[in-house]
Amino acid sequence: MSEPIPAVPGPWLAGSVLVQWAVLVAGSALLLVALRLLGLPGSWMLGPMIAGVVVGVKGGTIRVPSVVYLVAQSLIGCMVAGQITRPVVRSFARDWPVFLAAVLATLLASSALGWLLNRRRLLPGTTAIWGLSPGAASTMMLMSEDHGGDPRLVAFMQYFRVLCVASLASVVARLAVGAPGAARPEPPLFSAIEPAPFVATLAVAAAGIMLSRRFRIPSGTLMVPIVLGSTLQLADVIRIELPRWLLLLLFTVLGWGVGLRFTRAGLDHVARSFPWILASIVILIAFCVVVAWTLHMLLGTDLLTAYLATSPGGLDAAAAIAAAAAVDLPFVMGLQTMRLILVMSLGPSLARLSPPSAPIRDLDRPAL
16 A cells, blocks of 8 residues: 555644544535435445545544555455355356456446547557546556556546446436336345354455455455455365454545545645546546447347446446346446456556556645
8 A cells, every 4th residue: 555645734624633534524424424315336435435535635633544445445356256256157157258358348438538638648658548547436446556667646537437327327227128127125234143154254365464464465455355255265275254243444544544644735635636637537447348249239138237347337336227227237236247357467568558647646745
């Protein structure tokens, strides 16, 4: 994890650490509840991140401890590993050539758009590549830290795209299946934990941290638990289990870790770059619609399934919408999971091939 970025002193929140934490926790809770009531995807991370931005820009000096952030990364890796199940693997095995072509086409399009943004020096470092990469938003944000991107701008680009894609996907789902019926109820936040799977999951997370630090694996805190956890789960050695209350805490920590490092200069840069970011997102979504139509024509897959499988809004958003609609869920999750794996595997190489861009430190200078 990169060193914390000094906050720019503001007119308030520059005093007591306890007051800063109180404001952060209260603001995060209010925003999270509000976003959940609005039905916005990614609210568990988005609410705390917005609260962190406010505290950081207004002179807050608090930061998430490095060890806590490290543990959160590793457990998020376990969460991703838990999505790689046998039905997903079977769906991939059945249609892997088409899956691979669709994923590579989308990855090529997102990389080309990122390359163009870098070429114009609109975003610092490799931020454009990671910000436009179609994968799980939290995963791309975490990987960008180790590969020359600015996680603050990557988080903004990823979650803004998730909002756009999820909103459009909800409209498409309504048009495709008519007025939606009762959505599948979410599991309770607090429920009984099966000790053995939970302890095994914690052990995978701990092993991920130790192995990544011992062998200095880039993004290893995230990648090692994904590889190790999914392999053990598919072999029926363990079952990944993370209670929802723990996931809420993990996404809150990640949101704070990003939001608290924002400065006014960073926000100004987001505002200046927003037209280009919006244009790139619209182009990427349009391209994925074309890919979805191609899958629909080649495989006879219903259009809604194809759209959710190819939408660049991330695995979680697609799964949430697909769960309440009459679609082929293993197909959706298979393509989304395969794309996430390929993006994580090829992303660092694509980032290294991107043209030079503005240095990240430019965003840390106080705005005049």
